[in-house]
Amino acid sequence: MDELEAIKVTFFQECEELLADLEGGLLAMEEGAGDLETVNAVFRAVHSIKGGAGAFGLEPLVRFAHVFETLLDAVRAGSVPNTVELAAVLLRASDILADHVSAARGLGDVDMAASAAMAAELEQWTDPNATPTAPAPVAAPTVAEEPAPAPALIGADDDAMDGDDLGFVFVPQTITVEAQAADAELIPSNVWTVSIRPKSDLYRKANETALLLRELSRLGPIKATLDDSALPLLQNLDPEAAFITWSVRLETDQDETAIREVFEFVDGDCDLEITRGEGSVEASIAALTAPAEPVAAVEPIAPAPEPVEVAPPIAPPAAAPVAEVAPAVEAAKPAAAAPAAAAAAAAPKATPVEVPGPGQSVIRVDPERIDRLIDLVGELVINQAMLAQRVGEYGIAPSSNLAMGLDELEQLTREIQDSVMAIRAQPVKSVFQRMPRLVREVANMTGKQARLVMDGENTEVDKTVIERLSDPITHMLRNAIDHGLESPEERKAAGKNPEGVVRLAALHRSGRIVIEVSDDGKGINRERVFGIAVKKGLIAPDLQLTDEEIDNLIFLPGFSTAEKISDVSGRGVGMDVVKRSVQALGGRISISSRPGQGSTFTLSLPLTLAVLDGMVVDVAGETLVVPLAAIVESLRPKPEEVRPLGPVGSVLAVRDSFVPLIDVGLTLGYREESPHPTDGVVLLVEGEDGSRAALVADAIHGQRQVVIKSLEQNYQQVEGVAAATILGDGRVALILDVDATINLRRREGGAPRPPEPSLIAAE
C-alpha cells in the first residue's frame, strides 16, 4: 500500500507538469498556433491525467477529464474545428481540471456546479446536436473529492468495464523464453558496419580503397557494397573529385580499435563511420518514424530471421537502464518537459510544444538532502573563517605557505557555497506558470481585457525564496489589472488597443532577483493619490513630494485607491501588506508610473534566505547581527540631537523628524541602565511597516555575510531575535529581529508610539 501511496504522490507531481503542458499548449492554440502536434500534446496531457486518476479511483476527476478528452479527441480527428474560440473554452476547462486535481489531492474544493456547466459546454462543442445531458445533481455547492479506495484498476480509460476484448478474433501469439534464447544464439557474435567515404585527398595521396578493403578482410569475412548514387553524369563529372561510398559488413572478434587501425593512414582523408550491427539505430528510427505508410504495404512479419541478415551481439548492459525508479533519485523526463511548456506559454507563437531531447536527463533529489548539504557548507564556511582568524591571531605572515593555503581554501569554500546554493536554485517558472490563469480570472471578474506576457521564467532563485514569491506577484498582477488597466471602452477612447498588456518579468540584478510587473494602463493618478493620502491623514497637506514619492504613497498602510470595493485586489489587503511581506524577506518594492502609459512595480529580493547580509555590532559585550536590509543609515548622534521624551524614553532628531531611540541592550535584557546614546553608535532602521527607529549599539564591527541558523530548531523562539549565526571566531551571535524590537519597545511603553496616522479601514 505504501508503494501505491508513493506512486500517487508521483502522480500528483506529474499532474502539475501535465497541467502546465496543457496550459502551454492551449495558450499556443489560443494564439492560433495550434498545429496537430500541439493538439496531440494537449490531448495526451488530459489523457494521461485521466489514466492515472482512474488507477487511483479519483472518480470526479476521471469523469471531467473524460469529457474534456473526448472533445480534444474530436479536435485531433478534425471533426471539431480548432479555433481560437475553442481554445478559450478549453483554457477555462483546463482551470477546472486543475481544480479537480487539487481537490483530489485534498488541497481545495471544486465548484461542482461550474464543473457540471463546463462539462455540458464541452459536450456541446463535441456534438452540437446532442441535447446536453442533465447536469449532475449538485448535492452541495462545493464538494471535496472523496479519497480514493485502493486502486484495483490500472490506467482507467473508460468508466465502463465489460471484459477486455475489442470484439474481434485475436489469437495471442505465443512465444517461449527458450525460443527467444535460441534465436539470440543464432546471431553471430560480432557484426560491424563500416561506412567509408573517401575524399579526393585520399586518392591524391596515392591511397587505394581496395587496399583498405583487403586490410579489413584480414579481420574477418567482409561483404562490401558500393554506393554510387552520388556519382554525377559523365559530362558533370569532376575527375579529381571523389563520389563513391562503401558500406562494409564485417564479421570479426576484434574490437573497434582494431578496425580503426586499418584506416590509420587515411585518417582525415575519408569519412569513416563504424557501428555495431547492421546499420545504425538512428537510421532505423528515422526510417520508422517517417510518416506511416499504408498498413497494406507492410509485409508480414517473418517467423524467423532470414539467414542473410545478421545482428549485433547481445551486448553487456553498457547502457544504463532507463529511469530506474528509486525513492529519492530518479531520472526524470517530466521535469525537463516543464521548460518547454513554460516556453510555449511565454512565446505562444513558437508553434509546436517542444519535447525535450533524451539527453536532458534531470536528477530528482530529496530536498532534505540538499538542505543538509547547505547546512554542512554553512559549517564549512564558519570553520574556514575560524581557521583564518586563528592564523591571524598567531601572527603568521600572509605570505607564508599556511596563510596562502588558507586563502585558497577560502576561495574553494566560497565556490562550494555558490555551487551548493545553485543546486537548490529553481527557475521562477514554477510560480510564473500559475499566473496566466490568475490573469484570465481577474480580467473576467473586472470586465477588462488583459494579455499576460512573461519573460525570464528561467531565472533561478533559491527555493526558499521561490515559495514566497507567489503572494506578492499575485497581488501585483491583480493590482495591475484591477487598478492599472482601463476598461476596454476607456482604452479605445484613449486610442489604445482594447486589450491591455500586463508584463511579468524576472531577472538577476546585482546579486538579487528582480521581479517586474508592468501594465500599459493609465498610470497612477498622482493628484488623486496625493488627495487620498491627505484625506486619510497619512501625510500633511502642505507636504512637498516628488512624483516618485507620490507614487510610493500607495504602499502606506491604510491606503487604497479603489473607488469601489472590488473582490479582486481587495480582500482587505492593500499594497502595504505586499510591501511588508516583501520586506520580511529582506526585499524592496517600488513603483514607477507614467501617466497614460502605465505603471511598473519592481520587486527585488535576495537570491537566498539561507545567508544574510548583516551589520555586526556590539551591545553590552554581546555581538549581534542587524540585517542590512533594515538599516537606513548609521550615525553618531550629537548631544543636542537627543531629546528626552517621557520619564525614560528619548527621541533622536534625524534631519526634520524625530525617531524613537531604542537601546537594544535594554530591550534584550543585557543591561539595566542605558548608556547615553552619544557614547555609542546609532543605527537608523526601518521596520516592515515603514516605522523608523534609532537602535543604540556600543560599536559597529562591519558588514558581513552570515549563515542563518534557526533558533527555534536549535533552542527556542526568543522575542526580539530572528535567528542566530556563528561568527568567524566561533562565537554564536544573535540576529536581531528589527520589527519585533521596535514593537517590543512600544508595547512596554518605554518610548512613546511615534505619531502615527490613525488607520482607516480603507477596504
Added chain:
Amino acid sequence: MPQASTISVLVVDDQLTMRALIRNALQQIGFKDIREAPDGEEALKNLLAKPANLVISDFNMPKMDGLALLRAVRSHPPIRQTAFVMLTGRADRELVQRAVQFGVNNYCVKPFTVQGLKEKIEQVFGQLT
C-alpha cells in the same frame, strides 16, 4: 512453465505514474527484471543495448509511439522475437488491428487489473510460476 522471475520486461510509457503502476503490478505477478523507457525511441535503444524477453508498451507517446516501436522491434533481427504486449484504450480498436498486422503478441485494454495483466502475459508465455 516459465518462471516470471527469469523473464526480463521493458515497460514503455511516457507517464511516470503509469510506469510505476505497471512495474508495481509486474512485481506482484512475480517479475523481478523490470526496466522502463519513457518513449519508443528510448525503448528501442534500450532493447538494442540489452534485449528483453517482454515489452509492455503504451500506444500514445511522444516521438515514437507504440506502433512504431513494435515495427522497429520486428525489423531488428536480434530483438525481433521479443514478446510484445500493447496497452490500449477501449476506443482504439483500429489500432489493435494494425498492431496485429505488425505482429503484436497480445494486447491489454486499459483499465486492467493485476490479474488481467497476468492473464494477458500468460497467454503469450504460458502459465507463469
